[in-house]
Amino acid sequence: MTTQPPIAIVGAGLAGAKVAEALRDRDYPGRIVLIGAEEHLPYDRPPLSKGFVQGKKTTDDITLLPPQWYRDHHVELMLGTEVTSIDRSAKTLTLPDGSTLEYARLALATGSAPRRLSVPGADADGVHYLRTVEQSEELIRVLGAGGRLVIIGAGWIGLEIAAAARAKDVAVSVVEAAELPLLGALGPEMGTVFAELHREHGVDLRLDSGVEEITTSEGSASGVRLTAGDTIPADAVLIAVGAQPNIGLAKDAGLDVNEGVLVDGALQTSDPDIVAVGDIAEHDHPLLGRRIRVEHWATALNQPRVAAATLTEHPATYDNLPYFFTDQYDLGMEYVGFAPRGEYSRVSVRGDLSTHEFVAFWLDSADRVLAGMNVNVWDVTDAITSLIRSGRSIDVARLEDSEIPLDQV
Template identity: 65%
Template sequence: MTTSRFVIAGGGLAAAKLAEALRANDFDGTVTLVSAEEQLPYERPPLSKEHLLGKKALSDFTVNPAQWYLDHHIEVMLGTTVTGLDRSTKTIALPNATTLPYDKLALATGSRPRLLRLPGADAEGVYVLRTIGESDALLGMLGSARRLAIIGAGWIGLEVTAAARAAGVEVTVLEAESVPLRAALGAEMGEVFADLHRAHGVDLRLGVKVGEITTADGRATGVRLDDGTHIEADAVLVAVGARPNIELAADAGLAVEGGVLVDESLATSDPDIVAVGDIADQQHPVLGQRIRVEHWANALNQPAVAALTMLGKPAVYDRLPYFFTDQYDLGMEYTGYVGPKQRARVVVRGDLGKREFVAYWLDSGNRVLAGMNVNVWDVTDKIKQLILSAEAVDPDQL
């Protein structure tokens, strides 16, 4: 009797949860997890939050200890990057010129920071944030630096800003858009975060373009803008978004666009391969459109469905997108989805000034597309119900 071999390419939260789900569904074949990182799978949100604040160590957010993988007979290959995928022979290529066969394959390759093609971008003292090693390096820098320049006012940039201010570091944030988080939240809600950071002493410069990272003796000394303005800094963080790692899938001929195209069950264009997490561009059964979401909740929840799909069982991933942030004394949860081409108006209930409110995004028919609760708790389920009902609401009664 031949034992089935399931392979998971990736070493983050999604990969760990997929291994868990396969064993939870009584799969008794071989499971191999191939991770490019040297550490066991861990969660990434703490890298820009609690870990950077010195409140959590890696062991606190490692998904499972080493013994768990031994107890559940999961083969873990750390420090190993998958270099190729041959669908005709159903093998993946490894760096040592060997191959690993699979019967079913899960792609959980995640994403990587976008890099800037600027003079000085490769200098010492220029940071990005994606891995525990990069978070450790930032944490060490915050203990010694006096001034930090951050290029990008997205989630990572602003969370690191909050941690840096907590460490007493002067921070200048440089953002090309007119408000922070414009793409994610729109102008009105972006202003909430702009006001929050200014209130904590952040030099927030909006609508600016970076020309170069200045250096001396190979080390970053600040940032020069296109208009000639120079911002002095002891270190620079580049936080301008992420790129999904879809090259492995694309080179193997799988259907890709902005991500790896998957159906409602998270199956790719090859029925023996699924994709989860940051790379999965899913046809969402509830939202009626393709979405790709680079947030923790997808990595946490998609693997349960992907495991069933790998096992040949019917499954549909229909959870609404969800993400959260913690910055200073502001805690926020966001549920739902507003596409880049969708027009929506924002209705706010609560106190924007005190930063205690719920914001709703409504379409032209007054249907709720998304909701965001800021320092208001235990309302996520109610927001979900409003979205899933797909019924028009009276904005005055929200």
């Protein structure tokens, strides 16, 4: 190890830990300092709304690397520490006690925070958000107590917690402003599938509904009053209305930002000594020909390899397609590709929607596959990815024929 300034990594979630790991995998010999606001070792967040909240996984299960790994690989940990500013000219980070840390190069992996809901009662006791282990543990206690849970937001976290709650016989209502769940992510065709799934499992799904107030009794949440006037009684409320990327540090440092931190194909920011990865990276995607920002686990998992290459002056290009997954009740799903609502022409299906065993494909006007989603059908993601990357028009009849392997379409 040298005594030169380190590569500093701000953010000790999945993306930050993977940058450190990727640097050592590349035999980077210098100092690495990993700085995180939470006290915990870096851990995986998807289980917080899946296996962890269901009691199927422990904190040890979701911890990414054991303490010994950081010692053996000489990665210095500064946990429970939130960087307050970046001085790009001096190449220093300011820490909460006013001291500074000099860096040679910098990786920003500051992740996201839950979007807050600005309605009366949103700060009452019994109102929950989900981002950290502690918040998931609190939800475990809520679900264990039974009663009535109202979830505001029918996105991935809201629906996954709804499924976990119903598995414990908790009465669940989900309030969503859009006319269907997951409308922005999947469009109406597949949003309908998830609406039906949750209704089949006894969820009171309130769609096209706004929230006027979280009502309280003796300072604790007692219900959710909708803009239509009716009130849903609640013993607890979960607010799950999306995430806000933590770009304040980058913005204050004068880096180019939009909805996220702007990075090129090599994940380099407007400062050549700084990269950004994970939730905050608004990435110039070479395959899609546009900037995208993807708040999903696979991005935080896979971008660090490219970031580490760029940090060590061997820039690579990140061209992975967006990927995400969910588990709700007996439905397991993987999605790969990019097909925003309004940018595809139709959805084609092979398999049976009614039995939740199918593959859906989002197609453009030339019948090129933009994205695919396999539901309870496994080992097809690589074939779907190949169809997307090919950029060719597809014979839709063959695409929908389950007897024809996808790699022969």
